[in-house]
Amino acid sequence: MISISHVLCLFISLYPVLAAVVENDTGSGYKSDDSILLNSGSSEDAVDADGRRWAGDRNDKYRLFSGNSAPARAVFQDPSLPSQVPYMSGRIFTSESTYKLSVSGKSRHYVRLHFYPASYNGLDPADAFFDVSAAGGKLTLLRNFSACATAKALTQAYIVREFYLPPSPDGILQLTFTPSRGNKSSYAFVNGIEVFPAPDISAGSTPSLVGFSDQTVDVGSSSAMQTMYRLNVGGQYVPPVNDSAGLDRTWYDDSPYIFGAAFGVTYSADGNVTVSYPDSTSKYAAPLDVYTTARSMGPDPRVNMNTNLTWVFQVDGGFMYVVRFHFCELQMSKINQRVFTIYVNNQTAEAAADVIGWASSPGVPVHRDYAAFVADKAGVDEELWVALHPSAASKPEYYDAVLNGLEIFKLNDTAGNLAGPNPSPSAMLAASEEEQAEAPTPQFGSTGSGRTNVIGGAAGGTAAVGLVFAICIAVYNRKKRVEGSSSGSGGSGWLPIYERGNSRSTISGKSSIGASSNLSSIAASLCRHFSIAEIKQATKNFDESLVIGVGGFGKVYRGGVDGGATKVAIKRSNPSSEQGVHEFQTEIEMLSKLRHRHLVSLIGYCEENGEMILVYDYMAYGTLREHLYKSNKPSLAWKQRLEICIGAARGLHYLHTGSKYPIIHRDVKTTNILLDDKWVAKVSDFGLSKTGPSNMDQTHVSTVVKGSFGYLDPEYFRRQQLTEKSDVYSFGVVLFEVICARPALNPSLPKEQVSLADWALLCRRKGTLEDIVDPALKGKVNPECLDKFAATAEKCLSDHGVDRPSMGDVLWNLESALQLQETADQGGRPRANPENEGDHRGPDIADATAIIDNTDDSHGTGESDGGAVFSQLVHPKGR
Missing domain, CATH: 2.60.120.430 (Galactose-binding lectin)
Known part of the structure; x- marks a missing residue:
């Protein structure tokens, strides 16, 4: 039985945390000279990554009027920080201290407080518990706030809190930071303060109190x-x-x-x-x-x-x-x-x-x-x-x-309070962090929180709906009070409960932030390191007109390197990324060592100036999914679909058998099968990949569940035991997507049709599969070929892994289906496929499900035909 905490963690990691960042001032909006960008702890003005100028708080204009404080620098820059400014400098308060900022006394103001819980001046970030008040203590914004606990619970590297404050009649906005009195080692800190005038968002609106039609709520000028x-x-x-x-x-x-x-x-x-x-x-x-x-x-x-x-x-x-x-x-x-x-x-x-x-x-x-x-x-x-x-x-x-x-x-309540409690991490977070312990574990200042990119999915129709229901029930029952904290900071905050990427150090050792290397020397020697100047030249300084997609990791640009001679796809991380350093590192480690005609090829990477960028061969025809549905692209011919499936199966079979230990992809789906300019299929996105059992006595790898909705192996989900057969299940869903041209999950359909896997299996058992076949294929598929193809997909979707075929078996049967189609099309013996030479020939799935012992799959292993991966490079949505 899966516990609520398990389900909760699955849901939380579906959507990694996206943090609020500071961006360019457009100059055309509401802001004026009254706006303040304060880089706390800095003596000089500095410009952030978006070109905005932040004033140092030791400037006379922004002087602290009271309290004991000291400037400080963070000892480590988390890779997910959008900029060094304002996060790498901070001001530490050991007693009640107040900023007094000159503002217009006529308008309301937005106030954003930026916190990066790192080690400053040798202080433990876990000791920072403090209050923040405004208007001379009349408004409490945060109480007993712990940026460290909040960042850990929300899996963020940094925290932003936004408040909408009433006008300051005297033209002075006071922000007071007070260390909590319950702990002698407590201190307060802040990294950045944004203050700028804001329109009256309540103008012309008097919200009615739901449930009381005759009552309204006053959100007048005195409300915060x-x-x-x-x-x-x-x-x-x-x-x-x-x-x-x-x-x-x-x-x-x-x-x-x-x-x-x-x-x-x-x-x-x-x-x-x-x-x-x-x-x-x-x-x-x-x-x-x-x-x-x-x-x-x-x-x-x-x-x-x-x-x-x-x-x-x-x-x-x-x-x-x-x-x-x-x-x-x-x-x-x-x-x-x-x-x-x-x-x-x-x-x-x-x-x-x-x-x-x-x-x-x-x-x-x-x-x-x-x-x-x-x-x-x-x-x-x-x-x-x-x-x-x-x-x-x-x-x-x-x-x-x-x-x-x-x-x-x-x-705010009647006492002028806006503060709520600090959140606490989910019960599964520790388990997820243990899984990531394979890499060196830095101090909190460099980790922020553990990476749990857990992706739960419903594998079948009724089960899918029920699971989504259970997940949503669980996620909204996740918040618990920090033990011993009677009050705090507004735990839920205004950021969504996405999971932030792992905040470990970057990987090459060449980063400007001085991180230690976690990338193996072998991977580094097989993978080209690009400078940020080369990347900017290749993308015309990240010209928006060159964007070919947006994935979970960030934007993907079409570009050219080596003077434009080589077309590439360039994947650039951004601050709202749901993917992290662990996936970045895994992608490089995997793709630098794997070479196969049907696996994407990584050209290189860049991680200068806090960037995480991956460079791949350009995939001219994008993802398999966009050629099946939800696009205006011409429908693929049946034989073309078969050949693409065979190519993908070859790539997965190589992963499972082509190295010393099997490699389990863990996120097989139609957006992770890319097509080059010759329509050759290439398996992509190895950010979640996992090395299989290292000895013959082991049958699985115990690990936290990761994957995608609609494709997830139900046995893996139930038992958290990963095998190559988990990829086989996901590939079975892909096969039905190819024949039916519809998504793996479609919640808008009737309950029994929500999951493609369950609906296709039900139609198969009832003998009505042809009714849900892509209309573009009607009358164009040989019945024997369709039966062979459907039988293969059906066997892949067996509830128990031992009943599923190996990828070698799947490959053999798909090639048999292609031969049946060619025989019907040509009226004779189909042409030979030179790529088939050396492929494993397994038993027919209809007759046996023997596990393959022969691991030879020599075709194409030396080729480097490439792709574009790490999430979907041309699909508009990431994982």
Whole structure:
């Protein structure tokens, strides 16, 4: 039986932490000369990686007016830090100390506090517990706050807290840092402070209190707020530099918070709709990137009427919350076409929301605010639920609901307090850290937290829906109080519970940050090291026009090295990356030693100036998935699909048998099968790969579960025992994707059809598989070939690994299927395939499932035809 903590950890690691970063000032937004960027502990002004100038706090203008403090430098720069400024310098406070900053007394201000819990002046980061207050102590922002505990629990290297403060009538903004009095060794610190004037986000809005239609909540000029969540619903991560209002806000993907299997569908504005603000002030509500994307329930009214589109958020009890919904109708044009009910905490906030009715026309952004009080219940983790459901009472033309963006703000209580408790790590975090102990373990300042890139997945239909349901239940019951802390900092924070990449040192020893080398000398000698200057030249200084995709690790650029003679794909890490140093290192270690026609080839890497960049041969035709569905590319012919599957099977068979110990890929899926300019399939993304058992007495490797939804081996998930047969199961899902041209999981379908694996197996047993075959293939597949192909996929999806074939068996049967198709096409003996020479010939799966002892797979092992990997290089979404 899988414990809730296991499931929780699986969910948390699906979505590694994305941290808020400081970005370029656009110059066209709300900010003015009143803005302050303070690099605490620095005596001189400094420029961050985005070109913004931060003032040193020993400048006369930003002098501390009281308290004992000292400047300090961090002893280690975590690779995931977006910039040395402001994080590598800090100010340490050993007694109550106050910054007094000159600001406009007429406007509200955003205040962002940056914390990097490293070792400063020999102090232990775990000893830093402190309070932060404003307005001369009238507002408590953080209490008994531990940046170290928070970073560890959220698997982040650094922490950002954003507050929205009322005007300071005297023109002086006071921020006071006070070490906690309960511990003699406690101290306070801060690395960076951002202060800039902000528009009145509550202007023209009086949020109604849900559940009390006749009551409203006052969010007037005297109220303070903390930003808890800021989501671009249905869209991608929006960095501060893309905030069209110039407010440097960060907007995150909403998918980690969706409850259950009902993910709905996402879409963006097309050429028929132009999004434009109705007036000059409305642009401050949210950037255009938020309003040009949306998530709706989907096209099936039967499904929509039987479910809700629901998000769940962990919050602090005992506070009032303002929930802001952002809408912009991109599809409908008339009133009563799409009307829906909005629920907040299971109570009706809006009975009949009609975006066109509010905005009067398509493409016009609007927002609505609602307030809800979340009680503080002892021993219970507090949650805030948001749900949408079609309004049947309104009898709209379409039974659907839609949302573009969502913000959640915590209001101060009657005592002026915004502070909540520190979070604590999940129970599975320690187990995950033990798994990563193969590499040297630095001090906390260099680790931040352990890497747990655990990816849970539902392997089958009903099981898939049930698992997603269980995961979502678990994740929102994760937060526990730090033992001994009666109060703290607002544990949930405004960053999503993504997992941050492992914060170990970088790997080559050539990094400008001076990290020790974790990369083997063999890998380093087989892999080219690029300078950052070469990378910038190859990508025209990371020209956005050269971006060919965005994955979990970052953006992928098309480029040329060696004077442009060699086309390459260049994968660049970014601060919002969900992938970490461990995967970066694993990718290099694996690909520098593996050479095969059907495995991607790594050309080299770069890690100067804190960058993590991988360089691969350019894959002209992208991923297999984009040639199957959800794209406008021509459909692949059946024989072409067979040859691609055979190529991928060869690559996986080589991984399992071509070296001293088997290598288990652990993330086989259609986005990790890339196609070169000759349509040769190459297996990619070795960031999760694991070396198999090292002796004959072992049958598996015990490890924390990693993989992808819809592809995960159910036996591996249940027992946490990894074998090569886990790859075989995932490849079976790929085979059905190829024949059916639909995703491995599609939550918008009826329950029994959600999982492709379960649905295809059910149709196979009922003899109706042809009914779900890609319509583009109807009448073009030889029945005997289809039966052989389907039997192979079916056997791969056996519940127990011992019942599944080896990849050698799979390869043999796929080649047999190809021969059957060629025989039918040519009316005679099919042509010989020179690549088949030397391949293992296993038994027919229909007759036997013997495990292969012959590990010879000599074809192509010396070739270096390459690809582009480490997540999906041309697919728009990462793992």
